[in-house]
Amino acid sequence: MRQKDIFLAFLRVGLLGYGGGPSSIPLVHKEVVEKYKWMNTDEFSDILALGNALPGPVATKMAGYIGYRVGGVLGMLNALIASVVPTIILLVILLTSLNAYKNEPWVKGMAEAVVPVVTVMLAVLTWGFVKKSGESPLGWGWSVGLILVSFFLLEVLHLHPAILIFVLLAGALLKGNSTEKEKNKEQKNL
Template identity: 65%
Template structure:
């Protein structure tokens, strides 16, 4: 039963995650946190942050890790296959079909209409992450500082997001290590 749930969760993500990894992230979160309750939202946020720092498509990384965590090696294989097989099949079918009708207005309109929907999904997830950050030990001031610093570093200075995430992870580890050493004395 568990393997079937892993397959169905990531198959739905693979079928509905139109627009790539960023569009799939809210869908994975909905399946993993809300539908099957394999982890809470904070754990998902941590896995997402770490997954974004690693190379490769985020949906398959999430499927592999979560599948492994829930169902072991077979859960990992199951989750990854459930994520990529629908995409492969749909790409072959849709691209062949769209290529045949690429000059039609409805095809151009359909492709254009998807972009704002994905943007809204990402905005909703971003707002949820901001709320969670502000309620954590960071508080609103540090949350706003990190948002502004992240925006400046990524958009103005063109720092890759993985570098920023890695630096924040190292900073959090060093801060925790310093706090632990302070408790020992």
């Protein structure tokens, strides 16, 4: 019975979660916390925070973890299949339909019209990140410096983004450790 519930819960999320992972999160909460009561809101928040910290789609990571927690390995596979298969089927149907009419002017126009809209959406998202980093403890100077250096490394030197992210994360960890050691030293001196 539990495997059936896991499947149905994540199938509903997969079918109704239009707009990607962030739009699916309230649906997952409704199923997992409110309907089936597999966890409370605090536990769900912890899983959401951890899911956002890891790479990949958040809805899929949450489905995998919650499925595993509720139903073991079979529950994990069950939840992943239920949350991913509806998207795959809809994508195949949509792309097959559009491919059949790819030479039609309205399909070409649709595809061309999406590019500027996505560009604006990404620009708004980027500006939000820039503002957030400028208002962070790093401040505007460091933020602008890191943006410029990152742009140079990625666009001029063609450095792989994963390498840059790894170096920045390692630098942040090392800086965090040195700050901790300095605080501990100061506390010992008091």
